[in-house]
């Protein structure tokens with residue numbers, strides 16, 4: 001069965017990468033004179049999915065442009081390979097976008113003119129019950145975007161401790177009942193392992209006592225496990241820290257987030273790169289010696305009412321766009337974001353434990 005994905009914020013995202021005048025007023029007082037066309041450049045789609053954004057971008061790019069597309073998901077990659085066979089400007093990489101700098105280097109690309117990230121999961125991943133992402137459809141408890149590596153949700157839940165489960169559900173699901181859910185999950189092991197999405201959804205529903213309007217009680221738990229198992233925030237933090245190394249001067253970054261944990265990270269990263277002097281404002285140094293912005297924001301775009309009415313996934317979407325300045329990167333740029341990486345080492349430790 002073919003599952004479809006309806007791209008969110010499609011036109012503004014592609015404009016963000018291709019229109020020199022994107023951002024209008026927010027650019028006043030910033031670097032002037034950006035009239036060059038970027039349509040012959042090198043671009044990256046870090047989250048190919050079913051290629052909605054990639055296809056529209058390609059339709060705007062010149063015949064000598066290049067587009068390197070990434071996805072963790074083997075099914076998305078199969079779709080990307082079909083596009084690659086049709087369009088010689090496309091190159092496909094089956095890997096997380098956090099490997100972007102390294103993978104581009106392997107392709108002989110030092111810098112790119114635009115990077116877009118459309119975060120989270122695609123509709124096909126949710127709608128295909130066999131992927132185990134949905135509490136609405138019975139399926140194996142998997143939840144991996146990259147089905148070729150890493151523990152499934154069922155494997156992780158089979159031997160994580162109450163403390164580990166609680167931490168994940170509280171941190172990535174912002175779930176008030178994280179401890180009660182974790183305790184119930186560990187107790188449930190005595191009657192056999194959790195195997196399916198509905199096993200998990202029912203167990204969580206039996207423990208979560210307050211009901212959020214329009215939300216299944218297991219929404220937060222499913223979100224948390226998915227984010228953790230796929231290391232979504234760690235990959236985003238690492239990528240935000242390193243993407244500046246691959247963006248050429250005047251190159252653009254466009255990121256679509258779907259929840260506040262992601263959007264906060266994107267917003268803070270852009271703000272820190274746009275206002276590095278703020279950190280040093282009270283120090284006795286001359287203005288000319290203050291660190292200069294390495295990015296500036298081109299603003300935020302939300303979906304229109306029409307888009308939200310036609311596509312429920314768009315409801316929580318936020319697009320943030322920034323442009324690289326000419327300032328060379330300070331050596332430690334982005335280090336603080338990588339330090340913010342939190343639970344990933346625990347997942348690695350868990351994987352090692354399972355191998356023993």
Ligand SMILES: C[S@@+](CC[C@H](N)C(=O)[O-])C[C@H]1O[C@@H](n2cnc3c(N)ncnc32)[C@H](O)[C@@H]1O
Nearest residue numbers: 007047049050051052053071072073096097118
């Ligand atoms: C929202 S969908 C993208 C949809 C796409 N823009 C389109 O128009 O079809 C997100 C995709 O990004 C992939 N993905 C999520 N995180 C990733 C990561 N860290 N690295 C690579 N791919 C990732 C998912 O597997 C999924 O296919």
